[in-house]
Amino acid sequence: MDTRRLGYFVRVVDIGNITRAAESLHITQSALSQHISALESDFKSRLLERTGRGVEVTSSGRSLYRYAQGIIRLEQAARIDLRSGSDTPAGLVTVGLASYSMATGLAVPLLRAVRRSYPKIQLQLIQNLTVVMSQAVLLGQVDMALIYDPGYVKGAFFERVQEEEFHLVTSAGAPPVAARGDTVTLKEASALGFVMPSELHTVRRITDAAFHTAGLHCSVVAEVETDSVLRDTVVHGLGATVLPLSAVRAHFAPDEVRVHRFADTRLCTAMSLCTPEVQPLSPAAALVADLVRTLLRDPVLLGRRPG
Template sequence: MDTRRLGYFVRVVDVGNITRAADSLHITQSALSQHISALESDFKTRLLERTGRGVQVTASGRSLYRYAQGILRLEKAARIDLRADNDAPAGLVTVGLASYSMAPGVAVPLLRAVRERYPNIHLQLIQNLTVVMSQAVLFGQVDMALIYDPGYVKGVVFDQVLKEEFHLVTSARTPRIGSRGDTVTLKEASRLDFIMPNELHTVRRVTDAAFHAAGLHCSVVAEVEPDTVLRDAVVNGLGATVLPLTAAREHFAPEEVRVYRFADTRLCTAMSLCTPEVQPLSHAAALVADLLRTLLLDASVPGRRAASA
């Protein structure tokens, strides 16, 4: 199979339009259409449906898209590995980071550590993917992912690295809730409007479950995926949200928000490092995983964090 065609197909899906994809690839539209037709002929199935506004991916196309991303990543990893000095650890290592968690906060420290110790390792840090992160690990789109532990998922393993406790976050512009300082009850919080990720996200599921168990309703007025949009919406008083304390500190300046601990329940879940169950990590990926575990351990132990500063 010509992996170049897979790359063309991925670009068309990402852009959603053959003409714009052809422009970005610096080839003609007719040539790109021929490559897509050749792929459809190879797989004996329709991958894209042409519409008046562009293209729509079929079910078969979505499956190929997932596998194509993994194949292209492995090809890139092989090229980097074969060009490198064999005496030093080298290769492409892709790490997925869960949104609305402390995971993005470890990105820069991890990048710094990899650059200092293993300069021949090419690190990719990814937060948003078209599939959930555990599936991305399974499909080979990423080597590992730092995510909320969803429980058993066939084909991957979860190494629990720390626990996250969720807090209520409101704009500093809005009145204080209750009279207990930095704590709030679920009933008090249920009177607020919330801005949250979609129903599939762990933060949303844990929050909804806590309110439901208390016989209360969590009024979600908007679902927001990009972290930066949620940050701006909360700061401007458009709604409250629920985040781990580490994520709240990462996203907001202290003067921008008020952060409350729940007085009558503990909303928490585990953060885990997700890796493939059968396929072993490459040498480079194993080294990055060890660095990541060390950074997370330092971040979770105040004394070690102070000593390393």
């Protein structure tokens, strides 16, 4: 299989338009169309459907897109590794970081540690993917992922890091939710409008389940997948949200929000480092995984007070 064609296909899907994709690839539109047709012939399946505004991906195309990302990443990693030409650890290592979690606070310390200890390792940090992070590990799109533990996933190993407890977060400029100060009941919280990630996200699923168990409704006024956008909406009083303390400390200044512990329930889940269960990590990825483990023992990074 010509991996170059897979790269062309991924670019078309990302852009959603063959003409603009051809321009970005510096090839003609007809040549790009021929490459896509060749892929469809190889897989004996329609991958793209033309529309008035560009192209749409078929179900077969979505499946190939996920695998193609992993194949392209592995080829890139191999090229970097072979070009190094020395015994110094080198290669591309991709780490997935769960949004709305303490994983976000790992990014800069990890990058700093890799640059200091292994300057020939190229680190790639990814937060938002079209598939869940555990599946991205299985597909080879990422080497490892620091995520909320989803439970058993065939082919994936989860090394538990810590437990995250979720809290209600509201704007400091909004009216107080309860008179007790830093605690709130689910019933009191149910009167608020929430800004949350989609129903696929662990934070959302655990929050919805807690309200449902209490016979209450969590009113979601907007779904937001980007940490920075969620931060701005909460600070400006456009909605409340639910986050672990480590994520609150990473995204908000102390005077920007009020943080409330739930008085009548405990919303929590485990954070885990997800790696392939059978396929061993590359030498470079194994070194980065060790750095991740070392950093995760830092109480400041984990949002805990020392001692």
